Amino acid sequence: xxxxxxxxxxxxxxxxxxxxxxxxxxxxxxxxxxxxxxxxxxxxxxxxxxxxxxxxxxxxxxxxxxxxxxxxxxxxxxxxxxxxxxxxxxxxxxxxxxxxxxxxxxxxxxxxxxxxxxxxxxxxxxxxxxxxxxxxxxxxxxxxxxxxxxxxxxxxxxxxxxxxxxxxxxxxxxxxxxxxxxxxxxxxxxxxxxxxxxxxxxxxxxxxxxxxxxxxxxxxxxxxxxxxxxxxxxxxxxxxxxxxxxxxxxxxxxxxxxxxxxxxxxxxxxxxxxxxxxxxxxxxxxxxxxxxxxxxxxxxxxxxxxxxxxxxxxxxxxxxxxxxxxxxxxxxx
Amino acid sequence: xxxxxxxxxxxxxxxxxxxxxxxxxxxxxxxxxxxxxxxxxxxxxxxxxxxxxxxxxxxxxxxxxxxxxxxxxxxxxxxxxxxxxxxxxxxxxxxxxxxxxxxxxxxxxxxxxxxxxxxxxxxxxxxxxxxxxxxxxxxxxxxxxxxxxxxxxxxxxxxxxxxxxxxxxxxxxxxxxxxxxxxxxxxxxxxxxxxxxxxxxxxxxxxxxxxxxxxxxxxxxxxxxxxxxxxxxxxxxxxxxxxxxxxxxxxxxxxxxxxxxxxxxxxxxxxxxxxxxxxxxxxxxxxxxxxxxxxxxxxxxxxxxxxxxxxxxxxxxxxxxxxxxxxxxxxxxxxxxxxxxxxxxxxxxxxxxxxxxxxxxxxxxxxxxxxxxxxxxxxxxxxxxxxxxxxxxxxxxxxxxxxxxxxxxxxxxxxxxxxxxxxxxxxxxxxxxxxxxxxxxxxxxxxxxxxxxxxxxxxxxxxxxxxxxxxxxxxxxxxxxxxxxxxxxxxxxxxxxxxxxxxxxxx
Numbered sequence: 001x002x003x004x005x006x007x008x009x010x011x012x013x014x015x016x017x018x019x020x021x022x023x024x025x026x027x028x029x030x031x032x033x034x035x036x037x038x039x040x041x042x043x044x045x046x047x048x049x050x051x052x053x054x055x056x057x058x059x060x061x062x063x064x065x066x067x068x069x070x071x072x073x074x075x076x077x078x079x080x081x082x083x084x085x086x087x088x089x090x091x092x093x094x095x096x097x098x099x100x101x102x103x104x105x106x107x108x109x110x111x112x113x114x115x116x117x118x119x120x121x122x123x124x125x126x127x128x129x130x131x132x133x134x135x136x137x138x139x140x141x142x143x144x145x146x147x148x149x150x151x152x153x154x155x156x157x158x159x160x161x162x163x164x165x166x167x168x169x170x171x172x173x174x175x176x177x178x179x180x181x182x183x184x185x186x187x188x189x190x191x192x193x194x195x196x197x198x199x200x201x202x203x204x205x206x207x208x209x210x211x212x213x214x215x216x217x218x219x220x221x222x223x224x225x226x227x228x229x230x231x232x233x234x235x236x237x238x239x240x241x242x243x244x245x246x247x248x249x250x251x252x253x254x255x256x257x258x259x260x261x262x263x264x265x266x267x268x269x270x271x272x273x274x275x276x277x278x279x280x281x282x283x284x285x286x287x288x289x290x291x292x293x294x295x296x297x298x299x300x301x302x303x304x305x306x307x308x309x310x311x312x313x314x315x316x317x318x319x320x321x322x323x324x325x326x327x328x329x330x331x332x333x
Numbered sequence: 334x335x336x337x338x339x340x341x342x343x344x345x346x347x348x349x350x351x352x353x354x355x356x357x358x359x360x361x362x363x364x365x366x367x368x369x370x371x372x373x374x375x376x377x378x379x380x381x382x383x384x385x386x387x388x389x390x391x392x393x394x395x396x397x398x399x400x401x402x403x404x405x406x407x408x409x410x411x412x413x414x415x416x417x418x419x420x421x422x423x424x425x426x427x428x429x430x431x432x433x434x435x436x437x438x439x440x441x442x443x444x445x446x447x448x449x450x451x452x453x454x455x456x457x458x459x460x461x462x463x464x465x466x467x468x469x470x471x472x473x474x475x476x477x478x479x480x481x482x483x484x485x486x487x488x489x490x491x492x493x494x495x496x497x498x499x500x501x502x503x504x505x506x507x508x509x510x511x512x513x514x515x516x517x518x519x520x521x522x523x524x525x526x527x528x529x530x531x532x533x534x535x536x537x538x539x540x541x542x543x544x545x546x547x548x549x550x551x552x553x554x555x556x557x558x559x560x561x562x563x564x565x566x567x568x569x570x571x572x573x574x575x576x577x578x579x580x581x582x583x584x585x586x587x588x589x590x591x592x593x594x595x596x597x598x599x600x601x602x603x604x605x606x607x608x609x610x611x612x613x614x615x616x617x618x619x620x621x622x623x624x625x626x627x628x629x630x631x632x633x634x635x636x637x638x639x640x641x642x643x644x645x646x647x648x649x650x651x652x653x654x655x656x657x658x659x660x661x662x663x664x665x666x667x668x669x670x671x672x673x674x675x676x677x678x679x680x681x682x683x684x685x686x687x688x689x690x691x692x693x694x695x696x697x698x699x700x701x702x703x704x705x706x707x708x709x710x711x712x713x714x715x716x717x718x719x720x721x722x723x724x725x726x727x728x729x730x731x732x733x734x735x736x737x738x739x740x741x742x743x744x745x746x747x748x749x750x751x752x753x754x755x756x757x758x759x760x761x762x763x764x765x766x767x768x769x770x771x772x773x774x775x776x777x778x779x780x781x782x783x784x785x786x787x788x789x790x791x792x793x794x795x796x797x798x799x800x801x802x803x804x805x806x807x808x809x810x811x812x813x814x815x816x817x818x819x820x821x822x823x824x825x826x827x828x829x830x831x832x833x834x835x836x837x838x839x840x
Contacts, residue, residue: 055382055671062383073379074745078536079517079524086532112524159795168522190477190789191519200660204473207793219659219681331522 032274034069034096041099043084045077049131049195049213053263054100056295057128057286066285071098080167081108085117091268095275098125098267103171105264106319110332111169119319123267123276124311126283128292129301131261133175133232134245136210136217138202139225146230146251149209150183156208158186164198164207167191169331172198174322175211175232175259177329182248182257202226213261214242214300232259233302242300260302262318264311280307339689340462343697346391346690355388355396356698360706363403364713368411370545370739373420374404374648374665382672390676391691395698397672398652401665402454402702405608405645406710409446413637414439414721415732416556417549417739421778422608422644424544425616428771429629429636431552436632439569439721440714441579445634446641447710448583449590453642454703456594457601457649462696466685469657472602477789478801480603482810484783487610487775489817490617499821501768509776512538513784520788533748540609540777541743542753547770549736550757553729555764560725571715586638589619597643601650607663608647610782613775615643621820630771649699656684656692 040058044050051073058071076084081104091097109117137143143152153161165172168191176189190207192198195216202210202217203225210217211232220226231238231247234255238245248257265283267276286292287305296303306314326332346352366377377400385393408423413430426446433442460468475483492502515526516537527534593615600611619639620629629636651663659680661667673680678688685692721728740753760770794800802808 051667052671052674055668056675059383059386059675063386076536078532078534079527080522082517082524083532083535086535111522114530162793167517167519170522173522188792188795190792191522191785192789193519193785196660200473200654200658201476203658204476206476216659219679219683222679223682225682 032272032278036096037069038071039097040071040073041084041087041097042073042075043081043099043101043104045075049215050100050102051075060286060289060291061282064289066282080104082112082115085109086115088122088268089117093270094268095271098265098279101264101266103261106322107169107326110323110326119315121269123269123271124315125265125267125276125279127262127264127304127306127311128287129263129296130304131213131263132238132300132302133211133213133259134228135230136202136212136226136228138205139227149229150185153185153187159188161187162207163187163189164192164201164210165189166195171261172211174325178257178259182253232257234258237302238300240297240300336462339693340697343693346694347697347701352392352395355392356399356701357705359396359399360403360702360709363400364407364709367404367407368419370411370417370419370549370735372742373408374401375668376742377404378665378668382668385672390678391694393672393676394695397669398695398698399702401648402706405648406447406450406706409641410717413442413446414717416552417732417736418544421541422612424774425612425640426637427548428616429633432632437569440571440575440718441634442637443714443717444576444579445583445637447707449638449641450645451703451707452590453594453597453645454649457598457646458699458703460598461649461653465653466657468602468653472654472658474806475603477786478804478807481783481786481790482801482807482814484779486810486814486817487614487779489814490614490621492818492821502772505769505772506776509773510780512543513777513780519785531748533746536744539743539749542740542749543756543777544774545736545739546753546756547760547774549732550754551760551764553732554761557729569718569721571718582634583638586635589635589639590642592618593639593642594646597646598650601647602653607651608644609778611647612640612644613778615639656680657682
């Protein structure tokens with residue numbers, strides 16, 4: 001532990017020296033630099049998966065001194081991100097605001113058209129990764145495969161089988177709807193406030209299954225309290241220990257059982273290209289750091305560096321996909 | 334024996350010069366952060382988190398835990414002295430702490446808060462040491478029905494909180510519940526009660542906004558009107574004789590302290606509950622079981638002791654689900670949890686096995702932090718009393734500024750400042766009309782826990798309400814809750830019988 005501390009310290013010092021040279025070359029090229037602390041808006045409340053990830057990114061910026069001014073995290077999780085989206089809309093042209101997003105970036109403007117938010121107007125900065133979903137059961141059950149699972153759900157019946165997840169219309173409920181459609185099963189869906197609580201409820205036998213992200217279940221999986229049955233990813237995308245979990249495609253259920261949680265950073269509309277380039281530069285350094293690479297590996301994230309036009313296209317495509325999903329579940333008409 | 338050895342190992346880590354220095358520094362910083370209205374342990378821990386990259390993870394968590402502890406002590410200070418809850422966890426402390434200060438007993442209230450915090454912290458840390466893994470399993474047994482039953486029990490103690498005017502208490506609870514429903518409803522996934530389409534309502538009504546409005550602004554208006562500027566707070570002085578006399582009185586409340594500590598600890602363990610509901614429930618129980626419930630809210634020292642012992646105990650308790658389940662029991666532990674991820678530690682059942690040094694270093698540091706927070710707090714009491722000696726004409730504007738800052742900080746949204754000012758005026762008017770305000774504050778804290786857990790339970794049982802009674806833990810709590818709800822009725826019935834029966838006997 002001590003050694004780690006010392007190495008962290010030396011890393012910090014090294015990064016500090018690096019920063020010095022970075023700043024001088026930066027000013028020589030007259031690149032844009034922040035004049036005051038940057039508001040790092042988080043589109044979710046404190047303590048959830050998105051919040052933890054954003055604070056991790058912020059800590060890497062801070063620790064490795066990647067920005068001349070600090071990033072200050074501000075949680076605006078209200079209304080499934082509606083609060084954050086209206087806020088970002090109002091900040092048009094402001095160079096000192098960026099926002100960490102999740103999939104409510106697509107779903108909330110669709111579900112609440114009254115907000116008047118068009119995500120295509122925001123400035124895309126970068127996609128840091130795509131988070132993945134697995135189907136989980138309590139390890140005390142005899143369910144070992146997806147077939148066992150489907151049989152158990154059918155036997156229990158829709159009233160008795162409880163699937164826990166985050167709020168209605170949010171990611172977990174969409175993944176659950178995919179499962180139900182694929183296997184012709186019905187479950188009672190119980191919404192909880194956050195993925196962490198959902199994970200705990202599974203281990204406490206309050207619910208029968210979940211579609212948690214890896215980071216939410218990894219502690220329980222390591223302790224042998226929960227069991228993953230399959231990943232909602234294409235084959236071979238995840239590295240690290242979560243890569244050992246079979247995907248639905250590998251198990252022969254087709255290629256359509258795929259769902260990701262995007263982890264991207266965006267900025268308000270109408271900011272200068274130099275400003276955008278500054279942020280892309282900061283996040284690129286985060287992305288390339290060993291800490292981030294290791295984090296993605298241990299938490300089952302799919303590396304997903306994407307920026308510029310490609311990222312805009314990705315957002316548009318994903319929003320169209322979510323529109324279909326939400327129409328299928330009846331959440332929007 | 335095994336545990337003792339591990340604990341000794343933990344102490345060896347805590348007493349390394351760097352770590353001990355961090356404990357003392359953290360407690361001092363925490364004390365002042367906690368004392369600033371609106372700035373609570375959440376902000377302190379979040380702001381100082383990046384500083385911890387310079388030290389090893391064990392030292393880092395020791396530092397943050399010391400801030401957390403210090404802030405729990407500090408929260409009471411502005412609750413007592415200024416009548417503004419210094420942190421959400423210290424709201425219940427204003428109920429009696431403020432009246433004590435107004436009576437010129439600020440020193441006694443501050444000492445009571447410090448001592449109760451110490452007792453609560455110590456008892457809970459002993460419970461933590463002995464039964465951590467076991468209690469984590471108990472926390473797992475608490476599903477939605479159990480949590481709802483617990484919240485119902487807390488509501489039942491409200492009825493005792495509002496004095497004798499049950500209809501007015503009920504009205505106050507309903508206002509609090511209605512306000513707590515503002516924001517996103519996770520069950521339907523839809524926003525609710527977004528008044529005038531103001532985006533500020535999307536994040537719901539932060540309970541500190543209500544509490545600071547009612548207790549900060551409302552109280553100040555009330556004090557100005559009642560006292561015309563002549564407040565007796567400055568009568569408080571710190572002398573050894575007064576301190577000893579105060580300690581004697583405080584010692585008499587040992588039962589309340591014990592109740593607050595144990596209750597706070599268990600409520601703290603439950604994920605999602607945290608220290609604020611724990612402190613409020615402890616206050617409610619202290620009042621409803623007291624021989625002189627009428628003296629509560631008017632400066633009863635037990636009314637300071639109960640919430641302060643409970644909130645410190647709960648803050649230790651909420652570390653348990655964080656470490657063993659990876660679920661934050663309070664907003665502050667949510668930030669600590671984020672810190673653990675950054676330090677490369679995976680919370681979960683295996684943490685106790687894989688990172689023994691970290692866990693036991695943390696536990697031992699809680700003992701040390703508790704001790705130092707007490708000493709530092711007592712040492713600063715004379716300085717705090719000095720502040721009260723300022724003329725009210727100077728103090729009142731300062732309180733007002735602190736309220737505005739406190740309303741702004743949690744969400745950093747001006748919307749909340751305006752809302753707080755409105756609540757201040759409404760609170761003042763309600764007080765003039767003799768409505769009890771504490772139940773509204775309690776309802777806005779507990780509503781967001783009670784409502785979803787009730788609906789989750791009923792979704793699971795497909796609308797069958799027997800789910801609350803057929804599960805053993807939930808059933809037992811429900812029975813107690815219902816008895817508590819009926820208690821005022823029984824009291825009324827008894828009193829009436831006495832009134833009717835008295836003369837008959839003499840005949």
